[in-house]
Amino acid sequence: MYKGPYLFCFSLILILSSFFASAKENKDLMKADYYYSHYMYFKAIPYYEKIAGQLNDPLIYAHLAECYSVQNDLQKAADAYSKAVNIKDCTPGIVLKYAQVLMQLTQYDEAKRWLLVYRNANKNDVRAANLVDGCNNSKRILEAMPDGIALLLPFNTDGSDFGPTMWHDRLVFASDTVIDLKKKTDNWTGRAFYNLISVACAGRGQCGTDYTKVTATKGLNIKYHDGPCTFTADGKQMYFTRSRVKENLFGTKSSSNKDSTVVLEIMIAMDYDTADKKFRTIIPFQYNNESYAVQHPSVSPNGNVLAFSSNMPKGMGGSDIYICRKTGDGWSEPQNIGNTVNTEGEEVFPYWVDNRTLFFSSDGHKGLGGLDIYMTRWDEKSNTFSIPENVGIPINSSYDDISLALFADGRSTYFSSNRPAAKGGDNIYFYKKEKIFLQVTVLDSMTSQPLPDTKLIIASTKDNKDVNTDKSGRYFTRLYPELRYDVNVHKDEYNASSFDVFSGTDKDTDTLYQVVKLLKPTPPRREHDTIPPVPVKRRNVMDTPGIRVFEIGESYELGHFHYDFNKYKLTTDQKLILDTLLAQLNRHPTMRIEIIAHTDCRGSDEYNLELSRNRALSVVTYLVENGISKKRLVSTGVGYSQPTVPCPDCLLCTEEQHNMNRLLEFKVLKL
Numbered sequence: 095m096y097k098g099p100y101l102f103c104f105s106l107i108l109i110l111s112s113f114f115a116s117a118k119e120n121k122d123l124m125k126a127d128y129y130y131s132h133y134m135y136f137k138a139i140p141y142y143e144k145i146a147g148q149l150n151d152p153l154i155y156a157h158l159a160e161c162y163s164v165q166n167d168l169q170k171a172a173d174a175y176s177k178a179v180n181i182k183d184c185t186p187g188i189v190l191k192y193a194q195v196l197m198q199l200t201q202y203d204e205a206k207r208w209l210l211v212y213r214n215a216n217k218n219d220v221r222a223a224n225l226v227d228g229c230n231n232s233k234r235i236l237e238a239m240p241d242g243i244a245l246l247l248p249f250n251t252d253g254s255d256f257g258p259t260m261w262h263d264r265l266v267f268a269s270d271t272v273i274d275l276k277k278k279t280d281n282w283t284g285r286a287f288y289n290l291i292s293v294a295c296a297g298r299g300q301c302g303t304d305y306t307k308v309t310a311t312k313g314l315n316i317k318y319h320d321g322p323c324t325f326t327a328d329g330k331q332m333y334f335t336r337s338r339v340k341e342n343l344f345g346t347k348s349s350s351n352k353d354s355t356v357v358l359e360i361m362i363a364m365d366y367d368t369a370d371k372k373f374r375t376i377i378p379f380q381y382n383n384e385s386y387a388v389q390h391p392s393v394s395p396n397g398n399v400l401a402f403s404s405n406m407p408k409g410m411g412g413s414d415i416y417i418c419r420k421t422g423d424g425w426s427e428p429q430n431i432g433n434t435v436n437t438e439g440e441e442v443f444p445y446w447v448d449n450r451t452l453f454f455s456s457d458g459h460k461g462l463g464g465l466d467i468y469m470t471r472w473d474e475k476s477n478t479f480s481i482p483e484n485v486g487i488p489i490n491s492s493y494d495d496i497s498l499a500l501f502a503d504g505r506s507t508y509f510s511s512n513r514p515a516a517k518g519g520d521n522i523y524f525y526k527k528e529k530i531f532l533q534v535t536v537l538d539s540m541t542s543q544p545l546p547d548t549k550l551i552i553a554s555t556k557d558n559k560d561v562n563t564d565k566s567g568r569y570f571t572r573l574y575p576e577l578r579y580d581v582n583v584h585k586d587e588y589n590a591s592s593f594d595v596f597s598g599t600d601k602d603t604d605t606l607y608q609v610v611k612l613l614k615p616t617p618p619r620r621e622h623d624t625i626p627p628v629p630v631k632r633r634n635v636m637d638t639p640g641i642r643v644f645e646i647g648e649s650y651e652l653g654h655f656h657y658d659f660n661k662y663k664l665t666t667d668q669k670l671i672l673d674t675l676l677a678q679l680n681r682h683p684t685m686r687i688e689i690i691a692h693t694d695c696r697g698s699d700e701y702n703l704e705l706s707r708n709r710a711l712s713v714v715t716y717l718v719e720n721g722i723s724k725k726r727l728v729s730t731g732v733g734y735s736q737p738t739v740p741c742p743d744c745l746l747c748t749e750e751q752h753n754m755n756r757l758l759e760f761k762v763l764k765l
Contacts, residue, residue: 120145126157135161146174152184156191163195166512166519171195179208186215193225197463200236200492202229205463221411221438221458232462236487239557242505242527243575243599244488246515249293249303254520256510257322257443257497262329264292265301265508266308267522268321288319290334298506299524308332309372322497324392324445332363332373333391333400358387360402380424387413394446400425401444401452411438415454435470435479447500452479455496460484463492467509489525528599530575532606536567536583539611539701544568548612549584573597573606581608588612589660611701613660642678644685649761657756659694662708664716672716675760679722686764688728689713694752695734695744706731713758728763 126141142158155178162171175192178184190212196205206229213222249255253271260266268288290308295301308323323334337358360379367374382388383406390403398420405413406428414436418425435441439458442465446452450472455465459482467490468482489495493513500507505527512520536548544567552559554577563569573579575597583591591610644650655671664672679685691709693702710729718724737755741747 120149123149123154126154130157130161135164139165146177150181152178152181152188155181156188159191159195168195168198172199172201186212189215190222194457194463197225197229197232198492198494200232200463202232205229219438220433224437224458224460227460228462231460232492235462236492238487239572239574240488241486241529242488242525244509244511244523244525245299246517247299247301247522247524249301249305250515250517250521252518254288255522256520258508258510258522259322259324259445259497259499260295260508261292261325261332263295264306265295265522266290266292266323266325267510268319268323271519287337288321290321290323298501299526301524322390322443326393326397327395330364330366331393332366333379333393334361334363335359335389335391336361357382357384358389359383360388360391381418381428389413390443392445392452394449396449399446399449401431401446401454402428403442403444403454404428410436411458412440413442415441415444415452431479435482440465443497445498445500447504450474453485453498453500454482455494455498456482462487462490464494464512465496466490467495467498489523494520526599528575529604530573530597530599530606531570531604532573532579532595532597532608533568533570534563534581534583534608534610536563536585536610536612538588539613540698542611542698542700545585545588545612547585551582551584552579553581554579575599583610583612585612587614589615611697613697644678644682644762644765646762646765649690649759651757651759655758656753657691657693657709657758659752659756660697660705662691662705662712664712669716672713676717676720676722679717679726682765684765685762686726686728688730688761688763690730690732690759690761692732692736692738692755692757692759693734694755695737695741695747696752699733702733703731706733709758 122141122145126138126145129135129138129141139158139161142154142161146154146158155174159171159174159178162168162174172192172195175188175195178188179192189208193205193208193212196202196208206226209222209226209229213219213226216222251269251271253269255267255269255271257268258265267290269291270288292306292308293301294304319335319337321334323332325332335358359382361376362379363373363376365374366372379388379391386404386406388402388404388406392401393399394401400418400420402416402418403413404416406416409430410433415431416428417431418428420426430436435454435456437456437458439456441454441456441458444452444454451469452472453467453469455467457465459466459468461484467485469485470479470482472479484490485498489498489507489509491511491513493511495509495511495513498507498509507525508522509525510520510522515521532552534550536545536550537543538545544563544565546563546565546567548563548567550559550561550563550569552561552571554574556574556577557579559571561569561571573595576599577597579595579597581593581595583593589612591612593608593610595606595608597606652671652675655668657668658665679687689710691706691713693706693709695702697705707729708731710731714724714727714729717727734755738757739747739751739754741751741755
């Protein structure tokens with residue numbers, strides 16, 4: 095909703111200077127213009143839709159597009175602007191707004207075309223030059239690999255939730271949805287007015303849904319909008335934005351009347367009582383003014399500097415960033431921080447992360463579209479702020495990204511965005527800076543020697559690589575965070591292999607390691623070769639869940655259970671067979687057993703030992719998942735050291751004989 099009163103109240107086209115000549119005869123146009131001039135955008139839409147095609151006036155289409163933008167329906171806004179700019183006598187300001195909406199929809203080539211049209215009429219507009227540069231670079235930036243991941247937090251609603259800031263162990267934000275305080279409806283959007291809400295956050299990004307109002311004895315979360323807010327370092331004072339709407343605004347008086355005004359102002363809640371968890375006093379900021387907006391306050395950690403956004407006269411364009419310094423009597427007069435930061439566009443939502451570093455949102459610097467978040471630093475020697483730096487993806491997108499609240503470590507933050515998500519409207523995200531790497535090592539399974547020039551196909555929904563291992567049989571690469579990758583491994587004269595890996599950011603290390611051992615295929619047996627006579631070692635076979643007498647120290651083969659070649663993960667059929675063992679363990683609740691897994695002769699001794707250990711562990715895992723205590727189970731892999739069918743020449747054993755060696759048994763350790 096922040097493209098409601100917080101951005102549009104005192105910018106763009108707010109009040110119609112006059113109605114069109116035909117307004118007296120066109121009741122629909124009169125209603126549309128009335129609702130628009132009184133900021134009742136959602137009510138104006140159906141009337142503008144009805145008459146836009148009839149009158150074919152660029153200003154009507156522009157008003158309709160602006161109404162759509164307030165509702166966050168960018169495609170409809172673009173369609174309306176498109177009709178406006180193709181009508182003779184369309185003003186350059188409408189052309190600029192059309193280009194900005196196109197950027198938000200990532201239609202950068204078309205946006206650039208219209209930005210150049212606008213620049214021809216406004217050659218000194220620095221903002222337009224910045225937006226053209228943004229169009230030239232945005233595709234490359236959006237396709238680049240991010241340095242972290244932005245997570246949609248679970249407490250978000252389908253309304254508007256924005257402006258996060260930490261206060262003790264709680265995250266405070268503005269919302270029009272989560273708690274019904276029976277406020278009036280905002281005629282801008284048709285939704286409830288904002289309240290200041292908090293939820294518990296035990297860890298960074300680990301927030302609950304225990305929605306609680308930020309309360310005071312009186313004067314907080316009352317009529318109209320409250321929020322967003324910021325707190326002093328000690329948490330005892332809260333500065334917040336409030337929209338104070340004069341009652342006549344949505345009544346019958348004309349919007350040109352001085353009493354019909356939306357006033358955005360800063361309020362200061364003081365004297366926090368930790369016992370009652372309430373602020374006892376609320377006072378207005380000394381530089382509030384009914385003629386312009388004063389909004390989005392942020393106090394530096396040392397409490398000496400207050401930054402805010404305002405469209406007061408003699409600014410750079412739309413809303414600019416101003417600062418006040420602490421004095422004995424309150425705050426010094428507001429100082430515009432200059433055109434290094436401020437542009438002809440909107441600079442809003444300042445946030446001090448330390449006493450020198452300021453973050454803010456802007457649609458006038460080189461960005462991806464909409465409002466992007468930037469960082470600037472104060473230089474005490476030059477008494478100026480540095481050239482703003484775009485914080486990049488995934489914090490920024492082509493949509494509106496605002497109200498960043500960075501942690502001191504610089505690696506994690508909360509922020510808000512209206513980018514498409516599972517929840518509608520504006521949402522709060524948690525960003526954590528994390529780079530994830532993958533190292534693959536490919537070895538010969540018989541010799542454990544590295545296999546250079548092995549082909550790896552590494553694929554995900556955003557990333558595809560077709561590469562080869564180096565002379566050490568290794569390949570090292572960076573992965574997109576929080577994605578599932580499928581990796582296929584190919585080498586001439588070897589059986590292919592594959593594995594999958596998830597590039598999660600919750601690991602203890604930033605590097606994922608994977609060792610792949612490739613087997614050479616068994617050459618086909620020639621007709622004149624003879625199968626050596628090999629004895630079959632008999633074992634006790636348990637293939638029924640019925641009552642059975644077991645003996646301590648005796649081993650029992652699990653009947654009909656054989657692993658697939660070079661596999662250890664359990665199949666559905668194998669799990670059904672394991673259920674017979676599960677039944678015996680349940681009938682003998684004190685029995686303790688050792689799971690023993692075998693392999694066939696193919697592969698090196700080292701490889702087969704590792705494979706058999708994984709096989710035994712998979713069985714133990716299945717039994718534990720089905721209620722057997724892990725204390726009752728031991729897993730052992732013996733590789734090919736105890737074959738059922740000895741194969742003096744591994745190449746001459748049949749597949750049936752290999753299969754008989756890939757068995758599973760258990761030894762009774764205790765009854």
